[in-house]
């Protein structure tokens with residue numbers, strides 16, 4: 001079970017002046033929010049003044065999640081990774097959705113590289129009222145040439161607001177990339193057995209988090225982590241290696257073991273975000289479609305198996321779409337369904353004879369229905385079912401005749417239309433009789449799937465053809 | 466500061482900083498203490514206080530292995546001639562002693578199985594599925610044969626949906642003939658499914674169980690609304706029952722308890738419902754994961770293997786919607802089903818009821834790779850940074 005820090009322990013370390021700078025009325029209120037991980041410590045400015053240094057350190061240690069939270073930023077955008085408290089999502093919600101980075105190389109023709117960056121930046125899929133997007137760009141050094149790398153990193157940074165991951169094992173190349181950036185905190189990929197000291201110096205000098213890479217060798221990964229911590233690099237990301245195909249066994253094993261060590265054994269050397277590189281699917285000779293396919297399912301498997309950041313090559317919508325949707329799904333709060341405000345929605349330009357429909361406030365139901373009726377003129381009553389879908393809500397008595405009748409009354413729809421007919425979801429047929437009795441409205445039981453609404457309205461509401 | 470203390474401190478710093486200080490001050494070590502002023506020392510201390518390692522510090526990683534008091538039971542499906550049936554082989558699922566593919570803790574005792582989903586009447590199937598199967602959708606026996614011979618499925622699920630009074634209302638006796646035909650056409654173990662109509666399913670599955678006597682088929686499904694006739698049929702004719710609930714662990718336990726009155730645990734498989742990606746997959750994933758963990762921690766009511774129907778992935782609009790901006794449908798749909806199956810694989814599912822051959826193929830490959838014996842093959846991973854694509 002996740003360790004929850006007691007608000008009292010936190011409170012005792014706060015300045016206790018109730019000054020209100022953090023936006024809370026009292027230090028205790030702030031402490032409670034900190035315990036729930038709903039606010040950042042930085043909001044309490046007084047804590048960062050002289051005299052609280054020791055308390056601050058203690059608080060940081062007290063609040064350190066099982067997996068350290070690391071912030072990566074460009075001049076205008078921040079991405080947070082890690083910050084995990086639990087291994088399984090039913091124990092508590094997962095924080096900080098896996099960051100998705102799209103890779104470009106410094107040997108791509110410049111136009112092509114910038115076009116890819118642009119596509120990544122603009123990728124957007126509307127899903128139940130949210131925009132699913134990508135998070136970062138990984139710049140790979142293929143040329144081996146520090147100057148070229150630095151120049152390309154600069155170009156990428158000018159072209160996107162997304163934070164960057166700089167990828168090279170060569171410290172000279174890395175330095176050139178780092179020095180090309182201003183007001184940024186990129187992620188450095190990577191320190192390994194051969195270069196760790198130079199990479200650590202760069203991480204310290206530029207104040208950047210550092211990936212520790214020890215593919216397939218957890219002893220080495222642990223040794224490097226320990227060494228780098230002692231060296232003074234505090235913010236590390238672990239890369240145990242991503243192997244596709246025959247190596248999948250090792251990959252899944254290593255990610256799982258590391259996360260268990262962090263969350264269940266509170267092992268500090270494992271308590272860092274995990275990096276996965278499904279882009280390895282692009283090695284080899286297969287057809288690009290097969291590679292993108294493989295990359296996509298690898299990414300999904302590793303999102304499920306604890307990756308905090310993933311690097312992809314493909315920018316094809318078909319291969320990215322399931323990844324961003326799975327990520328959204330897995331990172332929702334397991335006890336709180338995604339829901340929308342109940343109430344009245346006006347669709348198009350309805351008049352006093354336009355149809356009235358109702359649905360539930362479960363986001364998935366709502367947006368599916370909205371998608372199907374967007375070019376109609378009608379009213380939609382969104383009934384508060386506590387974020388439960390139609391059929392489940394009917395079965396679980398979250399969608400009842402009383403609730404529908406209440407919604408009719410409260411929204412004032414009676415004043416907007418002259419008729420008294422309401423179209424119900426087909427799956428709520430069971431409660432239609434009672435709804436008629438309670439509301440005095442006639443219920444027209446609509447189709448089971450909202451894609452049939454348009455047709456239904458034409459035929460049954462307006463009585464055409 | 467006491468003189469002694471100061472001496473000690475300085476000599477400690479000196480050990481760390483010998484070179485630096487000598488370089489900076491060019492004076493003899495034993496005279497330092499007399500001359501150094503505190504304010505001179507302070508910045509130096511801050512700059513170089515921790516001794517940085519110069520060599521790699523060796524640490525060992527110990528696999529975090531647990532012991533679990535519980536274990537999943539083994540369920541055998543299908544019976545060979547020697548066992549009283551006519552299948553080419555029987556299949557065992559379950560038996561896990563660790564969470565799904567926690568291979569560092571122990572082996573996965575049996576391969577999760579792939580089942581081809583066949584319907585007894587033509588239904589509207591997404592184009593990519595129709596295209597991959599060819600002209601067999603009106604002939605369940607032929608459809609089953611294509612799955613087995615061309616796509617190598619481990620089992621066939623024949624779903625008697627035409628028996629639904631709202632569809633064709635096919636009589637139980639006639640539906641049973643379809644089961645016989647499929648038993649003739651292929652020699653892999655079978656799942657036989659009703660239409661889901663609680664009024665009709667009892668009769669339909671009873672009759673099907675009778676014609677398949679001794680074949681040890683999986684009867685699908687017993688639900689809280691309707692379980693008695695199905696459990697009876699399984700008991701009488703030597704079959705196994707699929708216990709289906711919808712994403713509710715307590716209901717699953719309740720149904721299992723009721724079934725225990727008829728059948729031993731080795732004759733039950735659980736289906737907690739597998740919602741599609743984007744349409745509630747997280748509920749399914751978490752329910753399955755919790756059920757499997759509960760089984761390992763000793764909950765006997767949840768220690769049966771699990772099944773998931775990934776064919777319902779195609780209910781997700783993203784999988785079939787005509788939307789060129791989302792990319793080709795021939796890829797989207799199968800990938801949707803692939804990812805759902807892998808999601809459930811990692812949650813602990815033992816049996817996958819599937820539609821699309823490409824999804825089946827990918828799942829099979831992944832299972833092969835995960836279950837391969839011996840040291841895993843590792844390629845040069847680092848190359849990804851500098852490879853040309």
Ligand code: B12
Pocket residue numbers: 337338357358359360362364365368369387388389390391392393394395396397398423424425426427446447448449450451453710711712713716738740744745748
């Ligand atoms: C996911 C799910 C859950 C999730 C709910 C997630 C959520 N936030 O809603 C959880 C696990 C919490 C759940 C709980 C329950 N569920 Co449930 N659940 C499902 C499942 C798998 C999918 C439902 C879903 O999300 N559908 C997608 C949404 C978009 O569909 P929808 O809201 O119905 O909207 C569609 C239509 O209704 C229509 N539509 C919507 N609005 C409108 C409006 C108009 C005007 C029109 C014309 C059409 C229309 O178009 C939409 C798009 O197609 C179904 C089984 C299945 N595969 O369908 C069972 C199912 C709905 N659940 C069921 C049950 C019994 C329950 C519970 C009572 C018990 C239980 N099993 O846990 C509880 C009740 C919860 C509660 N507190 O009220 C049963 C209902 C049986 C019945 N017919 O009575 C089902 C069918 C499973 C089954 N066969 O047993 N469930």
Ligand code: SF4
Pocket residue numbers: 014015016017018019020021022023024025026027028030031043044045046047
């Ligand atoms: S800013 Fe800090 S000191 Fe001021 S009220 Fe908030 S927690 Fe207390």
